[in-house]
Amino acid sequence: MQGNDMDHRLTAPDHLFSYHYREKNPSKIEAMTIHVINCQYIRRCVRTVANDIFLVTVFLLIAVDGFAQQLSAYVSNHGLRKEVPVLCFHHIGKNVTRPNELMISTESFRADMKMLYDSGYHSISPTQLFDFYKTGKPLPPKPFLLTFDDGNADQWENSIDVLDDYNFKALFFIMTVTVGKTNYLTEDQIRLLTQWEHFIGCHTWDHQDVKSLKAKDFHWQLQKPKDYLESLTGLPVIAFAYPYGEWNEKIIPNLRKYGIKMAFQLNGPSSNRFPLHTIRRLMVSGKWSPHTLLEKINDTFEMDDPFQFLNPELH
Template sequence: MNKKKIVLSAVCLILLVINVLIITIGYMLRKTSINSASIKVQNITTEASKESIQTLDKKNKPEKQDTNRFEGFKLTSENKGIPILCYHDVNPAQSNELLLSPEKFKEQMKYLKDNGYLPLTLDELYGFLRQNKPVPEKSVVITFDDGYRSNYTYAYPILKEFGFKATIFVISDFIDNDLYMTKTQLKELSDYGLDIESHTDKHEDLSTLNKEMQITTMIKSKESLEYLLEKKINYIAYPFGRMNEDTKKAAEVAGYKLGFNLQQGLADRDDNIYNIDRIYISNDHSIDEFIKRVTTTKK
């Protein structure tokens, strides 16, 4: 009887030890599995973070100036004035002075091409104005205000024909409206190499708004265009060319590098960077008047 009790006790003890071993081994295996999974998650998270940071860095990295564009041109870093031309619409309708006929626009672009002018991007203009980088002696900047759809239809093919760069200042809240370019068209222009920049969110007369309201419309436009085009928006043209002292401060707070008016002068380093002069071009101007504005406008 005592032998049976001893054997039974021994068996129970062995079973208990086996259970403890099974539980211990299971716990250790589970811990190892969890640690491995945790390491994998950490690695994935780390890689995602690195990728996110690299993407952000790439997006925020300043544009490099393509010096090959200037090959064959005589360069200068002298503080000479640069004509910044301001167009609105290129349209055969010609119902008012803002609507320049495609024929006139092509004639003007041909004059620039035949006479050795090179249209700058706004990054190139910024490099000249703020960093004393050299540009061709016969530099010019071509800009369009508002973002009319007919600029895609009529101006864009002419610019491509002459191989010209240009900037379109877009009213962000008007995108996809009847008279204005679509998101798809703006992306195409941007991918081709035209600058798409800000003309505020709703084309407000900034001179009538307080600083906070100016900042709001500038930021809304900037963020909307950056989301659409996946690129930095660094430049703004003020609607109607109107502004006040608050406008310059608002543009700086909103994160813009240059702001443009319509004060009929050449742009040079003496300009306040948030009050850069442009020259208005109208359908009423003959080719002789156009040439005069390009060649004889004063600083």
């Protein structure tokens, strides 16, 4: 038995197939023949199964690759985005002896901004952030949004020159009851901020926790501040920051009703149901070094659920 025959038959000694041996040992020959036939059948079955497994594997790989491409296209078109860092500051002070989450010294603030600049970060506008999450409109490399809460006067006095030095722009959330009051921004300063290409957002009328608001309060706490700031600056106000970072679901329809396209909380992850109205921010502590801030940015802005922006709210 030679050549290709070896692939289809069981090899056996030649004398088993001689005439005399077959005559004297018919049962052995029959058994051997059946054994050879069975082995041939088994080999064919094994090869058939192996071929089937190979083909199924190929089809699965093709299907998985096709699904991956379709998922990639769907993700690109329907809102899955890498989370953009959003930083939150309150007071920027001189001669700070006890820095904390609400107070950072001017020196530390400058060091933080220098670190971001040297690390290649680019500040963006709230509109850019909204367009990115909504449609995937490209952003500059290493984007971040810089925000200030409450409209404190020391933000004007101690941060604007630093921001100018690094060509960073910021979003200032104004608590409108305090405008023009001691230690708070004036109307002229708010107008100048927009002329200098910074941005203005709402922070309610008087810093009330929105979870405690009644239906009758929404007009006063949401619409009135928005209307006031828009009349003051001549620009649309699309962003809102929750006082204390607290929110609940009943506030979302009212924010939308009054034209607020995006709302910002604090350190918690964004809601899967309302990602654009629960955007996470990192409160920057005055106790952190610039290196610590960079670590916090990298650790914080990795989405717990990266599919949270695959959400009907975005479409």
